[in-house]
Amino acid sequence: MVAPTDRKPVVIVDDVHVEYKVLATGKRATAADSSRKLMQRSRRTRSVHALKGVSFTAYENDSIGVIGSNGSGKSTLMRAISGSTPTSQGAIYAASRPSMLGVGAALIKDLSGERNIILGGLALGFTRREMEARLDDIVEFAGLREFINLPMRTYSSGMTARLKFAIATVQDHEILIVDEALAVGDRAFRRRSEARIREIRDNAGTIFLVSHSMQSIRDTCNRVIWINKGTLMMDGDPAEVIDAYQASTG
Numbered sequence: 001m002v003a004p005t006d007r008k009p010v011v012i013v014d015d016v017h018v019e020y021k022v023l024a025t026g027k028r029a030t031a032a033d034s035s036r037k038l039m040q041r042s043r044r045t046r047s048v049h050a051l052k053g054v055s056f057t058a059y060e061n062d063s064i065g066v067i068g069s070n071g072s073g074k075s076t077l078m079r080a081i082s083g084s085t086p087t088s089q090g091a092i093y094a095a096s097r098p099s100m101l102g103v104g105a106a107l108i109k110d111l112s113g114e115r116n117i118i119l120g121g122l123a124l125g126f127t128r129r130e131m132e133a134r135l136d137d138i139v140e141f142a143g144l145r146e147f148i149n150l151p152m153r154t155y156s157s158g159m160t161a162r163l164k165f166a167i168a169t170v171q172d173h174e175i176l177i178v179d180e181a182l183a184v185g186d187r188a189f190r191r192r193s194e195a196r197i198r199e200i201r202d203n204a205g206t207i208f209l210v211s212h213s214m215q216s217i218r219d220t221c222n223r224v225i226w227i228n229k230g231t232l233m234m235d236g237d238p239a240e241v242i243d244a245y246q247a248s249t250g
């Protein structure tokens with residue numbers, strides 16, 4: 001294996017903290033809340049310190065599994081890396097813009113799978129013609145040939161997730177974040193998507209895979225980080241980190 005120092009650093013996470021401010025009513029503070037209103041309520045504001053000084057460097061061709069129990073901060077870390085959640089302390093440096101796997105927001109349930117593939121592709125910046133050329137491959141990958149002309153609302157949650165994964169991975173990503181997308185597919189689809197993840201990684205991509213499936217992590221990742229209560233417990237070889245995590249959870 002190549003020593004990490006010989007490879008190009010792609011994402012540097014430097015002492016990152018994320019604190020969420022939560023109103024004691026249970027509502028999140030939004031931009032629409034005036035500052036005076038928030039001040040009045042400040043005594044009733046609670047803060048959740050979701051990440052407490054996480055640091056690591058991801059390199060080109062790394063496929064990093066992110067594991068940890070529920071609420072440990074995995075998704076928060078991924079959102080911080082993608083830039084959608086601000087850090088309250090520390091910094092993240094990325095060689096190019098990390099993309100979170102997901103075209104969910106662009107899709108319309110009443111349209112057919114086929115129409116949604118075109119739509120999802122447009123949202124990713126492809127032209128209609130480019131998507132038409134890729135249509136067959138995407139349908140094949142998603143394994144939805146018989147259903148592709150039916151409205152998406154008739155799909156099961158697993159079928160919808162497969163379609164989204166197939167659309168989103170049509171392009172190669174330099175830095176791709178996959179948060180639990182594999183958990184919903186069946187076994188055959190999981191195998192195909194894991195192979196696709198390896199392919200993206202081999203094309204000089206860097207992948208973060210958040211999953212509770214240790215099998216998916218073992219099959220696709222060359223490195224694992226374990227997040228526990230907002231801190232980085234361990235970072236290293238998948239088998240070693242997974243063993244330590246599993247030993248801790250009993």
Ligand SMILES: Nc1ncnc2c1ncn2[C@@H]1O[C@H](COP(=O)(O)OP(=O)(O)OP(=O)(O)O)[C@@H](O)[C@H]1O
Nearest residue numbers: 020022028048050069070071072073074075076077
């Ligand atoms: N938008 C938010 N506002 C307030 N608190 C949040 C928000 N998102 C997450 N949290 C809190 O931050 C902590 C970390 O949550 P996060 O979703 O990052 O954990 P996770 O490791 O991804 O969990 P899971 O495995 O259950 O998906 C939790 O205590 C959670 O309640």
